[in-house]
Amino acid sequence: MTPQLADVHILVADDQPDVARTLCRPIERAGALLHFVNSGTAALETATGRPYDLMIVDLKMPPDDWGGLWLLDRLKAEGVRTPALVLSGEGSKEQTIRATRLGAADWVDKDDAGTELLDRCAELHSKCQAQALEEAIGRLPTPLAAHFDRYRRATNVDRQVSAGLATLEAVLRFAAVVGLATTPPAPLAGVAAAQLARPSMGTWLTVCTRLGSLAGAGDEFTRLLACLIPRGAVQRVQDLVNLRNGIAHGRTTPTAAHADQLDGLLRRFGARAAAFWRGDIGVATTMTYDGSAFQADFDRLRGTGGPIASTLATAEPPRPARCSCCHTPECR
Missing domain, CATH: 3.40.50.2300 (Response regulator)
Incomplete structure (x- = not known):
């Protein structure tokens, strides 16, 4: 028990x-x-x-x-x-x-x-x-909230496992992108450029774990990754990556036990991230400068209810996120 x-x-x-x-x-x-x-x-x-x-x-x-x-x-x-x-x-x-x-x-x-x-x-x-799925759908950035919403509506074991694995991959991909954008350039052992050209779920997990091992990893990335993978818990996610590969290659048939395993992990992540992670994403619309400060208007992307009009005032102009591998805004 x-x-x-x-x-x-x-x-x-x-x-x-x-x-x-x-x-x-x-x-x-x-x-x-x-x-x-x-x-x-x-x-x-x-x-x-x-x-x-x-x-x-x-x-x-x-x-x-x-x-x-x-x-x-x-x-x-x-x-x-x-x-x-x-x-x-x-x-x-x-x-x-x-x-x-x-x-x-x-x-x-x-x-x-x-x-x-x-x-x-x-x-x-x-x-x-x-309440974890509802919290995730209402509070997480839209690219994640939309996946959690689709997962919540899955009705049988096959669809629950399929939607759950897609949601987990979306979390890994989102975390990896946040990490690459906020971490100073550094070699990622075990990650080849060819893998990033067509990344798999396993590639995203490897990127996340390698970035997480760097001393200079971005704060928002490490906070987000900790919601999914607490210290010493990477094997649980790796097991689900292996499950996804087994299903994709016809070696494994989804079961109720797989669905329960995924549900537990996604609910834990959803509850933790909705309560703890404070990062936001948005799409800039306009920016003005009054001689002393910049004001950027942007659409905040949170939940599934549509963009939220927001404003950011700063003494420095907002800059695009930069890639960890080459430090240019284009490589994202």
Whole structure:
């Protein structure tokens, strides 16, 4: 039987580490991967640096008296929407209400956490996974949102596997393009120019993993890739690339187990990316200069509802993304 929280990445913020580890022991036994920090400032740095599936936040911790509220407020300002469950104690009813207004998804009295925390985390994660496709369709850049929308409408195993693999390839391709556009030029071991002329799903995965190993990889690329491939989890994606190749060459027949494997991966990615990745893409329409600053009007491409008219003001003219292999805007 698969543990309730198998491979679920959870950030735990509590200034009493021994107490936190004791309360979270049932969660760890349920398969969760826990990362502990002891203050709101440490939690902010960690939660904005890599994606998590859930957060457990003690309200009463540094900084100040109610560091949990400070953390939720800062995360909201940063646009990070990782589902948070707060631990409240005696006399913190008002703070618990404020936490829910700042976006906390649920709360548990700290005195009851030893018996309730596991079930509440499992319920919250299950709810988030159930909503993951809708979140991806509404919040991710349009090239990804459109694929997730087609995947959601697939009705049988063959179509679910086919649409799921196409969606996964779209994620790898999009991440690779972001990486190539934002990473300084560097050799990519194992990637030949001929492969990039007609890239396969496996090529996109190789490009992503090679770029991800570079010290200077672009921030938005590494953040996006971490939503799909947490540390040490590349084999799961490689297995699905192998599945795609087996189906394409007639060696493998799609099964319900394949569909479930794909669905789990895509929902995890969709939930993480919708909550954590803050990159945007758009198509420029006009640009003006008033002598001190540039104003660029562009159509933001997010979700499946059509372009969103947007404006960007900057002291420097916006520049096209450049390719990592030759550093020219034309090679994209």
